[in-house]
Amino acid sequence: IHRNPGEAEFHQAVREVIDTLGPVLRKHPEFADHKIIERICEPERQIIFRVPWQDDRGEVHINRGFRVEFNSALGPYKGGLRFHPSVYLGIVKFLGFEQIFKNALTGLPIGGAKGGSDFDPKGKSDDEVMRFCQSFMTELYRHLGEYTDVPAGDIGVGAREIGYLFGQYKRITNRYESGVLTGKNPQWGGALVRREATGYGAVYFVDEMLKVRGQSFEGKRCVVSGSGNVAIYTIEKIQELGGKVVACSDSAGVIYHKDGINLETLKRLKEVERERIAGYVKEHRDAEYIAGGNIWEIPCQVAMPSATQNELDGESARQLVANGCIAVGEGANMPTTPEGVRVFSEAGTSYAPGKAANAGGVATSALEMQQNASRDAWTFDYTERRLHEIMKEIHRSCYEMAEEFGSPGNYVIGANAVGFIRVAEAMVAFGLI
Ligand code: NDP
Numbered sequence: 055i056h057r058n059p060g061e062a063e064f065h066q067a068v069r070e071v072i073d074t075l076g077p078v079l080r081k082h083p084e085f086a087d088h089k090i091i092e093r094i095c096e097p098e099r100q101i102i103f104r105v106p107w108q109d110d111r112g113e114v115h116i117n118r119g120f121r122v123e124f125n126s127a128l129g130p131y132k133g134g135l136r137f138h139p140s141v142y143l144g145i146v147k148f149l150g151f152e153q154i155f156k157n158a159l160t161g162l163p164i165g166g167a168k169g170g171s172d173f174d175p176k177g178k179s180d181d182e183v184m185r186f187c188q189s190f191m192t193e194l195y196r197h198l199g200e201y202t203d204v205p206a207g208d209i210g211v212g213a214r215e216i217g218y219l220f221g222q223y224k225r226i227t228n229r230y231e232s233g234v235l236t237g238k239n240p241q242w243g244g245a246l247v248r249r250e251a252t253g254y255g256a257v258y259f260v261d262e263m264l265k266v267r268g269q270s271f272e273g274k275r276c277v278v279s280g281s282g283n284v285a286i287y288t289i290e291k292i293q294e295l296g297g298k299v300v301a302c303s304d305s306a307g308v309i310y311h312k313d314g315i316n317l318e319t320l321k322r323l324k325e326v327e328r329e330r331i332a333g334y335v336k337e338h339r340d341a342e343y344i345a346g347g348n349i350w351e352i353p354c355q356v357a358m359p360s361a362t363q364n365e366l367d368g369e370s371a372r373q374l375v376a377n378g379c380i381a382v383g384e385g386a387n388m389p390t391t392p393e394g395v396r397v398f399s400e401a402g403t404s405y406a407p408g409k410a411a412n413a414g415g416v417a418t419s420a421l422e423m424q425q426n427a428s429r430d431a432w433t434f435d436y437t438e439r440r441l442h443e444i445m446k447e448i449h450r451s452c453y454e455m456a457e458e459f460g461s462p463g464n465y466v467i468g469a470n471a472v473g474f475i476r477v478a479e480a481m482v483a484f485g486l487i
Pocket residue numbers: 138140207208209210211252280281282283284285303304305306360361362363385386387412413415416
């Protein structure tokens with residue numbers, strides 16, 4: 055903690071992993087001999103830079119840009135960029151640290167990284183977003199490359215931003231290097247299913263957890279927080295599997311629609327009009343908008359936090375359990391506080407941590423890199439089948455590992471152990487670097 059003062063989220067993410075690794079380290083004393091824990095907690099490289107840009111009135115703004123290249127034992131650095139006013143080094147490092155293990159869990163050759171800026175895209179014009187992205191990439195490009203570091207989107211960074219970033223990279227380097235960014239539009243090198251992948255993947259993972267309990271999504275009442283990329287495609291896949299999503303949210307409030315959220319309206323509001331969800335009730339008079347509400351008070355059997363870190367605390371977890379929630383799958387990164395995780399564990403709620411449940415996004419990014427490397431484009435159905443197989447495999451490996459370490463059904467232990475062992479073995483093999 056004294057080496058990384060003030061980085062609360064990073065401390066939280068590290069503690070959550072380290073606390074579960076006792077049995078792994080007892081079985082693998084070589085990891086301690088090689089100081090893997092100490093090395094894995096120190097990023098290989100951290101880049102912090104100034105991002106100056108001009109708004110539409112000509113006023114100059116200065117934001118801060120970050121890229122933390124955390125670990126490249128298994129492949130080039132890979133992880134998203136987040137544009138949100140709350141971004142600072144502690145957030146980027148927590149996300150980058152989680153990304154190491156998540157990427158290892160996919161079984162694909164990708165290392166862990168994360169980046170972003172405290173830039174707030176809300177209320178900005180397309181031109182302002184473009185100028186910001188160009189300035190951001192003007193510094194970052196020198197650290198990127200198909201074999202070096204491959205960013206993607208995250209909160210506040212979607213296909214529009216990836217387009218501007220890619221355009222500037224191409225212009226500066228004079229290289230049409232498709233594999234340098236993922237999450238691109240499928241018309242110019244993006245993978246089909248990448249947009250849907252995190253949400254679909256999280257639902258596939260929860261579906262596997264429900265199967266273990268002898269259940270399925272059919273007829274289940276579900277709640278999905280957020281209303282961004284992950285939330286929308288989580289809702290879509292739950293509906294396809296026969297579940298009913300009765301609530302979603304944004305940072306201002308909650309929509310409760312007891313007959314089920316209308317996905318067409320939600321997609322139009324968020325993806326086309328870039329509006330707030332409050333507008334949903336104008337078209338659906340039987341739905342309710344609860345300004346500043348807590349979505350976890352709405353009774354459900356399956357909860358899928360898909361907005362942001364620490365959005366589900368101990369109190370909310372107790373409420374969910376009391377209301378009969380049997381499964382929680384994290385589409386977001388670290389949305390449940392440590393106390394919330396304890397509540398679920400003690401109640402016997404099936405709980406899928408983000409690094410396992412939301413790994414479908416980065417896995418499909420790795421599939422996008424494969425397509426770019428071979429100058430090929432796969433069909434939607436084929437790519438979705440690959441995603442589904444990957445999610446089933448992540449579930450199986452976490453489940454079996456948890457059993458092997460004497461904690462059946464504990465996906466936190468399973469996910470941390472699988473991810474850590476894969477990275478640690480590579481680090482041992484590569485020697486002291
Ligand atoms: P988006 O920007 O598309 O959507 C984010 C959603 O979360 C919005 O509804 C936003 O509401 C809400 N939100 C963001 N910050 C806060 C906050 N501080 N308090 C309350 N609500 C908030 O992002 P994504 O859907 O891409 O990302 C959501 C989560 O999923 C993040 O934790 C991200 O790291 C994780 N994730 C994303 C992946 C991806 O492929 N996109 C992959 C793996 C994980 P508002 O509009 O009001 O800000």
